[in-house]
Amino acid sequence: MSDTVADRLDRLADEAATHGGLGEKAAEPLHEDATFVRTLHPAGPRVAVKPLLPFAAAVGAAFLLQRLRGEDAARGPADRVRAVVARAGEELAERAWTVGRDARAEARKRRAWNALQGATGAVFTLLARRAATGVYEALTGGDPPRRG
Amino acid sequence: MLRKLAWAGLFSAFGAVATMASQRASAAVWRLATGEEPPERG
Numbered sequence: 001m002s003d004t005v006a007d008r009l010d011r012l013a014d015e016a017a018t019h020g021g022l023g024e025k026a027a028e029p030l031h032e033d034a035t036f037v038r039t040l041h042p043a044g045p046r047v048a049v050k051p052l053l054p055f056a057a058a059v060g061a062a063f064l065l066q067r068l069r070g071e072d073a074a075r076g077p078a079d080r081v082r083a084v085v086a087r088a089g090e091e092l093a094e095r096a097w098t099v100g101r102d103a104r105a106e107a108r109k110r111r112a113w114n115a116l117q118g119a120t121g122a123v124f125t126l127l128a129r130r131a132a133t134g135v136y137e138a139l140t141g142g143d144p145p146r147r148g
Numbered sequence: 149m150l151r152k153l154a155w156a157g158l159f160s161a162f163g164a165v166a167t168m169a170s171q172r173a174s175a176a177v178w179r180l181a182t183g184e185e186p187p188e189r190g
């Protein structure tokens with residue numbers, strides 16, 4: 001199938017080149033695209049599975065952790081409303097608790113939360129880049145384009 | 149051009165999933181570590 005698409009792109013490029021001007025300019029990137037499409041692995045999704053595994057494991061673990069905490073356990077709309085009201089109540093109680101209390105402790109807590117989010121975000125971003133690179137390499141047989 | 153588009157799409161998709169998952173993971177770790185809900189934004 002990739003050959004058909006590539007052939008079409010090549011034909012389109014040749015046709016565009018005959019028009020001159022802008023068409024001629026568009027011909028070269030179209031030929032490049034045709035070459036790129038020819039490099040795509042015919043087994044496509046099957047070869048892309050392997051590099052996905054560590055990323056899928058991390059994402060699955062994150063969602064499972066939350067599920068184990070019972071966050072999404074609420075089933076019906078009434079349960080959801082109860083959960084929202086209960087959470088609002090908890091937040092209100094938490095706010096009430098902080099009235100006249102140590103603002104520094106709150107700030108420390110926020111800093112710790114931000115640091116945790118930053119660290120987790122960095123790890124997941126690295127995993128995402130690695131997985132995306134793996135899938136790209138498996139599909140095309142080449143390195144992903146660099147920035148700039 | 150297609151190469152760059154394909155890479156950008158792939159990385160964006162993985163990035164979006166990673167952002168969601170990382171948010172959930174850090175909230176879960178926070179709850180496990182402190183027994184409290186994570187602080188609100190703002």
